[in-house]
Amino acid sequence: MSVYEDAPGKRVLMLGNEAIARGAVEAGIQLGAAYPGTPSSEIMPYLADAAKELGFHAEWSTNEVVAFEVAAGAAVVGGRALFACKGAGLNVVMDMLMTLPYTGVRGGFVIVVADDPGAWYSSNEQDSRFAGLWAELPVLEPWDQQSAKDMTRDAFALSERLELPVIVRSCTRLSHASGDVCLGEIQKKRNEIVFDKHWKIPYRWNVYGPPGPIEKHRWQKEQMKKARGFVEGTSFNKHHEAENGSKVGVVTSGMASNYVQEALNRLEKRGSVHLLILGVPYPVPEKMIESFLDKVDTVLCVEEGEAFIERQLHQHVNRLGKNVKVLGRLSDGVMPAVDELDPDKVMSVLARFLDAEPPLSGEDSDVREELSEMVCARSSSWCAGCPHIGSFWALKRALPADKVNIINTGIGCYEMSGYGIAAAPIDAKDTDESTRWRAVTPYEMTDTLYVMGSETGLSQGQYHVGYRDGKIVSVLGDSSFFHTNLPPITNAVYNKAEQLILVLDNYWTCMTGHQPNPSTGVTLLGEETKAPSIEEICKALGVQHVKTVDPYNLKETIDAMKEALGHEGGPSVVVPRRVCALQRSRELRRQRQKAPHYVVNDGCTGCKICLWLGCPAIGFDESKTNAAGGKGVAFIDPLLCVGCGLCAQEEVCRFHAHDKVGEGEF
Amino acid sequence: MVTNVKDLKEFNLIVTGVGGQGSVLASHIVAEAAVKQGFKVRVGETFGAAQRGGKVHSHVRIGDMVYGPLCPSRSLDVLLGLEPNETLRLALKYANEETLIITNTRPVPSMDANIGADAYPDVSLLIEALGRLSGKMVSFDATELAVKAGNERTMNVVLLGALAVSGRLPFETESLREAVKDRVPPRTVKVNEAAFNLGCDQL
Numbered sequence: 049m050s051v052y053e054d055a056p057g058k059r060v061l062m063l064g065n066e067a068i069a070r071g072a073v074e075a076g077i078q079l080g081a082a083y084p085g086t087p088s089s090e091i092m093p094y095l096a097d098a099a100k101e102l103g104f105h106a107e108w109s110t111n112e113v114v115a116f117e118v119a120a121g122a123a124v125v126g127g128r129a130l131f132a133c134k135g136a137g138l139n140v141v142m143d144m145l146m147t148l149p150y151t152g153v154r155g156g157f158v159i160v161v162a163d164d165p166g167a168w169y170s171s172n173e174q175d176s177r178f179a180g181l182w183a184e185l186p187v188l189e190p191w192d193q194q195s196a197k198d199m200t201r202d203a204f205a206l207s208e209r210l211e212l213p214v215i216v217r218s219c220t221r222l223s224h225a226s227g228d229v230c231l232g233e234i235q236k237k238r239n240e241i242v243f244d245k246h247w248k249i250p251y252r253w254n255v256y257g258p259p260g261p262i263e264k265h266r267w268q269k270e271q272m273k274k275a276r277g278f279v280e281g282t283s284f285n286k287h288h289e290a291e292n293g294s295k296v297g298v299v300t301s302g303m304a305s306n307y308v309q310e311a312l313n314r315l316e317k318r319g320s321v322h323l324l325i326l327g328v329p330y331p332v333p334e335k336m337i338e339s340f341l342d343k344v345d346t347v348l349c350v351e352e353g354e355a356f357i358e359r360q361l362h363q364h365v366n367r368l369g370k371n372v373k374v375l376g377r378l379s380d381g382v383m384p385a386v387d388e389l390d391p392d393k394v395m396s397v398l399a400r401f402l403d404a405e406p407p408l409s410g411e412d413s414d415v416r417e418e419l420s421e422m423v424c425a426r427s428s429s430w431c432a433g434c435p436h437i438g439s440f441w442a443l444k445r446a447l448p449a450d451k452v453n454i455i456n457t458g459i460g461c462y463e464m465s466g467y468g469i470a471a472a473p474i475d476a477k478d479t480d481e482s483t484r485w486r487a488v489t490p491y492e493m494t495d496t497l498y499v500m501g502s503e504t505g506l507s508q509g510q511y512h513v514g515y516r517d518g519k520i521v522s523v524l525g526d527s528s529f530f531h532t533n534l535p536p537i538t539n540a541v542y543n544k545a546e547q548l549i550l551v552l553d554n555y556w557t558c559m560t561g562h563q564p565n566p567s568t569g570v571t572l573l574g575e576e577t578k579a580p581s582i583e584e585i586c587k588a589l590g591v592q593h594v595k596t597v598d599p600y601n602l603k604e605t606i607d608a609m610k611e612a613l614g615h616e617g618g619p620s621v622v623v624p625r626r627v628c629a630l631q632r633s634r635e636l637r638r639q640r641q642k643a644p645h646y647v648v649n650d651g652c653t654g655c656k657i658c659l660w661l662g663c664p665a666i667g668f669d670e671s672k673t674n675a676a677g678g679k680g681v682a683f684i685d686p687l688l689c690v691g692c693g694l695c696a697q698e699e700v701c702r703f704h705a706h707d708k709v710g711e712g713e714f
Numbered sequence: 715m716v717t718n719v720k721d722l723k724e725f726n727l728i729v730t731g732v733g734g735q736g737s738v739l740a741s742h743i744v745a746e747a748a749v750k751q752g753f754k755v756r757v758g759e760t761f762g763a764a765q766r767g768g769k770v771h772s773h774v775r776i777g778d779m780v781y782g783p784l785c786p787s788r789s790l791d792v793l794l795g796l797e798p799n800e801t802l803r804l805a806l807k808y809a810n811e812e813t814l815i816i817t818n819t820r821p822v823p824s825m826d827a828n829i830g831a832d833a834y835p836d837v838s839l840l841i842e843a844l845g846r847l848s849g850k851m852v853s854f855d856a857t858e859l860a861v862k863a864g865n866e867r868t869m870n871v872v873l874l875g876a877l878a879v880s881g882r883l884p885f886e887t888e889s890l891r892e893a894v895k896d897r898v899p900p901r902t903v904k905v906n907e908a909a910f911n912l913g914c915d916q917l
Contacts, residue, residue, distance in 0.1 A: 061742070061749045061757070168760075192756075192781075225783035226742065226757040228749045306782030313779055314786075391786040416806050419843045423803045425832045426732070426769045426824035489829060659829050664767045667828040687866070 052098040056233045064223040067193040068132070068160055068216070069094035071200025073102070075156065076235035078127035080106040081115035083531065084560035085134030086169035087223040088162035092132060093563075096572045108563055108572045111500075111531040112137040116144055116159075123153035123213070124253055126239045128204050132160040135174045136499060140532070145183050150255045150264035152211040152271065154247060155239050156204030159185075162218040165352050166388030169220070171459070171499055173386070175353030180215045180330045184268060186275050187215045187330040188284065189302040193227035195327065199284060201232065206278060210271050211248075217329075219352055221303045221388070272331065280335050284327025287340055291319035296402070297344035299361060301326045304352045307394035314395065315404045332360050341370045348401045349376030352389055375401070428464055429491070432665035433629035433690035433714060436462045438599035439552050440493050441661060442624075443521065445602075445699065446609035451518035452482040454510055456503040457494040458533075460525035461559045462552050466494025482517035490662030494523070501532025508536070508545035519613050520547045526567035527557040529582055534589070540619040541590035548612050549591075549621045551582050552599075554628040562631060586621045599624035600692055602699035629690055632714060644691040644710030646684050651705040654680040658695045658706070665689040675703070690714050719752040722777040722884050726785040727877075729870075730771040730804045731796025732822045736870035739897070740794065741772035743874060744883075747893035748776045751885045758783025767825065771804055776884060792882050793848070794873050796856070797822050798840045805847045812849040816876050816917075817841075818869060820857035852876060852917060859912040865902070868909035875913020887914070 050060045051070050062070065068091050072080065080095040082088065092106060099106035105122075109115035112133045122129035133141065138161045145159075161179070164170040180187035188203055190196035196218065203214040244252070251257020255264055279285060290296070298321050300308045305325045312318045324340050326332060329351075341347075341364065349358035355377035365372050377383045382401075384393055399406040430437050439462070447453045457463055474485075487493070496506055503522040510520050524533055529551050540547065557563040564570040569579030586594045593615040597605045605624055612620035627635075636643055654674035658666050665688035672681045684695070684706070691714040696706035727744060731737035738759055745757045758773040773785045788810040795801025795817035805815060819837055826832040845851045854876075860869040871894055877883065878890040891910055898906045 059749060059752075061746050061755060221758060221783055224759050226745060226755075227783070228753075228755045303782065307784075309781045310779070310786070390784055391782060395786065415846065419802070419847065420806050422835045422839060422843060423806070424799050424824055424834045425826040426767075426800070427826050428768045429825040431767065489831060656830075662825065662829075664825050664828070667823055668830065 050231065051094045052101045052234070053231065054234055055231055058231045059228050060231065061226050062193050062197070062229040063090060063226045064193050064196050064218060065090035066094045067197040067229050068200045068218065068223075069098065070229070070231070071197040072130045072158065072204070073098045074197070074232045074234050075201045075204040076128055076238055077130055077204075078104050078155070078238055079119060079122035079129040080104070080132070081109050081118040081129070082132040083109055083112045083115050083137060084557050084563040085112070085137045086560050087164055087220040088132045088134045088137070088160065088218070089560040089563065090223070091160060092572060095130070100573060106572055108565065110566060112140040113144060116141040119157060120144065120148050120153070123155040123157035125154065125241050125243050127155040127241055128239055129155060130158045130160060132162070134170065135161060135163040135176045136170055136172065137161070138176050138179055145179065147255060149183055149185055149212055149268050150261055151253050152268065153207060153213055154211070156207035157213040158200060158203045158207060159213050159215045160200065160218060161215060162220070162223045163353060164220050166220065173388070175356055177217050177329055177353065177356045184272055185213055185215055186210070186328065187217055189217045189327060189329050190222060191302050191305045191325070191327070192222070193225070193229045195284065196222060197229055197232070199327065209278070210274055212268065212271050217302070219303050275331055276334070279328045279331055279333040282328060285333050285336055286325045286327075287336060288323040288325075289343070290322045294320045294322065295343070295345040296320065297322040297324065297340060297347040298350060298398070299324045299326065299347055299357055300350040301329050301357055302352050304350045304389050304394065307389055307391050308350050308398065310391055311395040311398045314407050315399060315402060317398070317402050317404060320402070326357060329357050330360070332357065332364070334364065337361070337364050338368060341365060341368060341372050344372060346373045347375065348382070348397070349374065350383070350389070350394060350397065351377070427491075428467075429664045430461065430464055430662060431629050432663055432688045433632075433692035434461065435554055435599040435624065435626035435629065436465070436552055437661050437663055438602060438605060438626075438692075438694050439550065439624040440465050441694070441700065442599065442602055442605035442609055443550070444493065445606045446613060447519055447521070452484050453518035453521065454495050454507070454515065455493055455521045455523060456496045456506045457523040458503040458525070458528045459500045459559070460528055460552075462523055462525060463494065463497055464491060465523070466497050467491065490660045500528050501536060504533050504536035504540065504547075504549060507547040508540050508543065511545045511547060512543070522547055522549045524549070524551055526551065526553040526555065526582065527565040530566045534585070537586065537591065537619065538589050544618050546616060547619050548609065549619050551621060551623045553582060553623050553625040556628050556631055558628050558630070562628070582623055583621070591619055591621050592617070593620035594623070595621070596623045596625055599626050600694060602694065602697045606699065629692065633690055641712070642710065643714045644708050644712055645686050645689040646691060646693065646696055646706045647686070647709055648682045648684055649705050649707050651675050651703045652681040653703055653705070654678050654682070655703070656682065658682050658700055661695060661700060663695065666695060720778055722753060723779045725776040725791050725884050726789045727774040727792045727794065728771050728785060728790055728804055728808055729774065729794045729796070730769075730800045731870075732800060733768045733770050735796045736867065737770050737796050738772050740796075740870040740874055741774045743893045743897050744774050744877070744890065746897065747885060747889045750893070751889060753884065754778055754780060756780050756783045769800055769803065771800070792816065792877065792880065794877055796870060796873060798837055798853070799824075799835065802840050802843055805844055809847045814880055814882050815844050815848040815851045816873060816880065817844060817851070817853045818856035818873060819853050820855050854916050856913070860909050863909035863912055864905040865909075868902075868906050871898070871906045871909040872913040875910040876916045878910070879914045879917050
């Protein structure tokens with residue numbers, strides 16, 4: 049409710065992503081578009097709530113670049129538009145991101161990018177502020193939920209003043225944290241939606257239109273100069289002067305500024321340093337930096353990400369000829385080289401820098417070390433009844449066991465086939481032949497894993513360069529299929545690359561929190577829409593062998609995969625299709641229906657093969673005697689089991705030791 | 715109890731458990747009660763990429779000197795544990811000799827334990843360890859109490875009831891009770907109230 053609640057002055061608890069959406073609503077947003085990507089995923093659903101109420105368009109697009117272009121189109125005709133993505137998502141947008149600034153925008157265009165330092169939900173921990181430097185666009189970096197709301201709101205006006213897109217950089221600890229926010233007024237006035245081909249500049253919306261790209265690039269640079277006035281005057285940049293004539297300074301921004309302020313307070317050093325907090329890390333306020341550098345001889349930079357402000361600071365120290373020592377990520381041993389910051393790390397960095405005693409003592413660390421050995425590991429796993437469990441069990445059985453097969457996997461819940469369990473340490477070696485590795489946990493199927501859409505292309509390179517020591521498989525999901533897999537599948541057909549492509553269709557974009565996608569047949573706003581057929585698309589692209597199976601039917605799925613693996617002359621596609629088990633459970637709850645569940649009967653021999661499904665509902669009780677006279681039987685947690693029936697199938701348990709309890713089907 | 719919201723410098727609470735148990739919701743209920751009282755509040759969530767079954771902990775920080783969403787090591791006033799193995803994992807890093815630990819004793823075995831890659835510890839040893847790492851420790855089978863209240867899924871609210879009467883929160887028991895009612899689905903208010911009351915009786 050509070051995302052569109054018209055209650056200026058009211059204080060509410062808001063998630064960072066909710067605060068960003070609220071800022072856009074307060075600015076009178078007219079269009080929002082995104083592709084889900086954690087930690088940015090909640091921004092668009094919050095905007096969707098407001099879109100329904102206030103009457104603007106918000107959508108899940110098929111990928112980030114489409115979303116970006118949808119939003120850019122709105123801004124070209126004068127509308128206020130927001131595009132949101134995770135750090136990795138911005139990479140998908142690069143072509144348009146580097147070019148749109150040459151024409152600029154008419155309506156305010158805000159690009160929200162949520163980085164993921166610490167790679168909690170991401171393949172990398174990139175610092176997307178560099179995209180602002182590269183594309184020559186202003187970057188705002190909020191530090192809490194209030195500033196996230198206010199900066200997003202103000203970014204629209206700044207964008208219209210400069211006629212350029214503006215980047216707002218969030219991070220996991222902001223987007224996925226909550227704080228108290230004081231609501232502001234919701235702007236009722238909306239921009240007029242108009243089109244003028246020669247608005248202020250001839251052929252304004254055509255980079256090649258005379259005067260052409262070079263002159264338009266020159267225009268962009270002039271516009272960026274206008275940002276200087278803003279950055280010197282904005283209260284988002286703050287200089288807290290030291291109280292005692294100290295010559296020591298700390299420069300920080302975003303989430304890191306919180307850790308810095310808490311550490312300074314704990315160390316009782318708040319008044320002993322000049323503290324510069326930059327809400328606008330690009331372009332930096334040159335005059336403010338100059339006056340800051342006048343007061344210090346040593347500066348520590350504490351940033352969440354890479355040395356972004358730090359590099360600019362070095363540049364200004366050189367430009368001004370100052371004798372100031374700048375320390376940070378670029379100095380050896382001052383800051384951690386990788387991983388996200390946290391209060392402890394920043395405390396220890398600042399204590400060392402200020403030669404102060406950190407408050408944390410380690411007197412009982414021996415006790416803690418001893419007790420820590422007791423804690424049981426808890427790795428991520430698939431959910432009970434996840435259709436991917438069936439798909440991967442079938443794939444394992446369908447592939448030739450004596451070959452070194454390559455499974456290239458993309459981004460989605462199925463990627464847990466490559467990292468779900470903290471396996472035994474691997475003794476990595478430098479080898480000169482294809483090597484088979486025995487999996488020691490159920491979650492070791494995937495061989496390569498990078499980014500969305502990479503899987504199908506990698507397979508083709510492996511095939512064309514002559515890899516024949518095993519089968520080559522690409523694994524993707526329904527949302528990935530529409531996101532970035534149509535060009536590589538077309539390419540596989542065009543260039544005759546043999547590979548098995550598995551499109552694991554569970555109707556939802558699950559890993560980011562069950563957003564709908566074209567396969568769902570529902571839009572962001574919950575409206576029904578046409579669901580394109582994955583199979584028909586593959587056939588239209590020229591795939592000769594396309595088969596659909598139910599991953600809960602192991603025999604059918606194994607047979608289909610075996611057959612597809614034998615297909616020659618081009619790619620083959622198998623679509624194991626079943627709705628996500630969590631979504632199915634929710635549906636049953638809504639209908640007040642009870643699913644059956646399974647129990648282990650007296651026939652269990654303790655062979656543990658069902659444990660190798662990797663289903664979290666199946667455990668092993670070492671204390672009981674099994675049918676083979678040995679110790680230990682499998683058991684099924686009745687509260688976790690959803691009744692998918694995978695464990696009871698002949699292809700898993702040949703002793704028929706799993707019985708169904710209850711009626712109906714899951 | 716804090717009478718002037720500006721007088722509270724820093725209160726640190728972590729709610730920990732396994733994905734799906736409701737630790738994030740429990741932490742938000744505490745945070746919303748605090749916002750209503752006028753406090754400055756931060757909530758930080760830490761969890762892996764999995765939808766279910768992963769380890770989850772949610773930091774709730776209240777007070778005028780709080781800036782970021784994460785508690786520093788050994789800074790906790792209260793650790794609320796929805797699963798005993800996870801309670802110990804967090805106590806090792808965040809508890810100190812004055813921390814109050816309130817934990818559910820009902821284990822949720824991990825996949826690592828299921829496949830024999832690691833062993834789930836004996837619950838009595840877990841509880842003993844928690845006692846060594848805290849100032850005061852309260853443990854009970856909150857899952858059983860939730861079932862008694864009428865729905866196993868109210869286990870998080872049972873623990874909130876215990877937290878509400880612990881005397882450690884910077885606001886009244888009733889504020890938390892109201893926050894629970896405001897936040898849970900309307901048709902579950904009754905069962906959640908029963909769960910809350912059963913939790914209150916544990917201290």
